[in-house]
Amino acid sequence: MILPEPSTSATHAAGDVVPFSTAMRAxxxxxxxxxxxxxxxxxxxxxxxxxxRRWIGQRRFLHALNYCMLLPGPEAQxxxxxxxxxxxxxxxxxxxxxxxxxxxxxxxxxLSAVYVGFGDxxxxxxxxxxxxxxxVAIVAQAVWRVGSRALTNxxxxxxxxxxxxxxxAFGVPFPVVVLGAGAVGWTVHRWRPALMxxxxxxxxxxxxxxxxxxxxxxxxxxxxxxxxxxxxxxxxVAWLAPVAVxxxxxxxxxxxxxxxxxxxxxxxxxxxGAYAVLAxxxxxxxxxxxxxxxxxxxxxxxxxETTPGPxxxxxxxxxxxxxxxxxGTMNPWVAGVVASLLTTWVTFVPSFLFVLLGAPxxxxxxxxxxxSAALTGITxxxxxxxxxxxxxxxxxxxxxxxxxxxxxxxxxxxxxxxxLRPVPVAIAVTAALLVFAAKWxxxxxxxxxxxxGVAAGVVRGMLT
Numbered sequence: 001m002i003l004p005e006p007s008t009s010a011t012h013a014a015g016d017v018v019p020f021s022t023a024m025r026a027x028x029x030x031x032x033x034x035x036x037x038x039x040x041x042x043x044x045x046x047x048x049x050x051x052x053r054r055w056i057g058q059r060r061f062l063h064a065l066n067y068c069m070l071l072p073g074p075e076a077q078x079x080x081x082x083x084x085x086x087x088x089x090x091x092x093x094x095x096x097x098x099x100x101x102x103x104x105x106x107x108x109x110x111l112s113a114v115y116v117g118f119g120d121x122x123x124x125x126x127x128x129x130x131x132x133x134x135x136v137a138i139v140a141q142a143v144w145r146v147g148s149r150a151l152t153n154x155x156x157x158x159x160x161x162x163x164x165x166x167x168x169a170f171g172v173p174f175p176v177v178v179l180g181a182g183a184v185g186w187t188v189h190r191w192r193p194a195l196m197x198x199x200x201x202x203x204x205x206x207x208x209x210x211x212x213x214x215x216x217x218x219x220x221x222x223x224x225x226x227x228x229x230x231x232x233x234x235x236x237v238a239w240l241a242p243v244a245v246x247x248x249x250x251x252x253x254x255x256x257x258x259x260x261x262x263x264x265x266x267x268x269x270x271x272x273g274a275y276a277v278l279a280x281x282x283x284x285x286x287x288x289x290x291x292x293x294x295x296x297x298x299x300x301x302x303x304x305e306t307t308p309g310p311x312x313x314x315x316x317x318x319x320x321x322x323x324x325x326x327x328g329t330m331n332p333w334v335a336g337v338v339a340s341l342l343t344t345w346v347t348f349v350p351s352f353l354f355v356l357l358g359a360p361x362x363x364x365x366x367x368x369x370x371x372s373a374a375l376t377g378i379t380x381x382x383x384x385x386x387x388x389x390x391x392x393x394x395x396x397x398x399x400x401x402x403x404x405x406x407x408x409x410x411x412x413x414x415x416x417x418x419x420l421r422p423v424p425v426a427i428a429v430t431a432a433l434l435v436f437a438a439k440w441x442x443x444x445x446x447x448x449x450x451x452x453g454v455a456a457g458v459v460r461g462m463l464t
Contacts, residue, residue, distance in 0.1 A: 074310035104309025130453020131302035137431035163384030171411030174280035185377020196373035291322025
């Protein structure tokens, strides 16, 4: 549907650039096509909003994307919130961001239940035996993609390598790595500014079809202390009230309270996308809290790769399994659902809050070179963080057993060479060829590898 160009006065009076019902249908359609990670999700919004409906121009779309790249959290979902706010005000931002998450929430909740109920059956085990190695190849592709854009000089390469070693060999906490990389970026900018000029990838070229709605007709609020205070107060209450209620009802040491506080904390440090923070989530959820196994974590990521919406939705799977296995006196299925919904809530509410708080005044941050330099350092570190995630998944997928090394500053997990599993290695090599050489989509690669896992299970069954 193509809308006629609205008058500026009527648009601002109504608060909607497009009819709210029309926007709702558009965001619902977009939400069902958000496969393929943030790049694919952004491409879907580009096609629907810029190219086909022409509700927003290319320059404004990229400008909004640049804003969201500054924030912790899933940038594609935040971009939906931002564009929804431009078109229909605060209720438009809430609508767009919620619909962006909803299909993935419902789908992964169902898949989590299926996994818990049938994950030990031969057929399901065989499918995951093929999916897990594919995830290793997909993470490797993420390292390559982010690294090719972010590591534009030796200093940034050094930041990435240091971040990888800090996590993989010395057990440095993820937040410390992120903050340290930001400090390095800021410091180097003061010494050699040219070294901290990011490669971008989201330039301001005014390409693409001309929008039907002019920029000055898009919704905007004047920044004010009152607006900021109201949104902050309402947002913080909405974000943390469910955790407080859960703590009051189930106790401060319950699995629900622990998950609520943990995932609320991770929501504000997810710079660099889901892959960057998942290494931290996996380490804490598996090794510290014991909510699930490393194998479960890899399988959960494989499931999240096959569902629409942000990849960080995998935390819902983590919460479901953790609550199911630590439900106490509660029905484990009810516990899993409650934990999934609570975790999804505390993970995504900050994204709405960040965008709606900063949107009116974020223009002032665009020219801040020191902030851009710090973010360039963080982006470089993200390459090392994702590489560490890939190593974590590879070790637990390709080997049956590992042994911890804790000697002085060293804190790492080494695989036992005699427990190497040749079938997952072969499937991972196949997935890598399909991803890197054949340029196949993530869904196609996962489908082929699932079939390979089933075939390997059938052969193994015939030989035993």
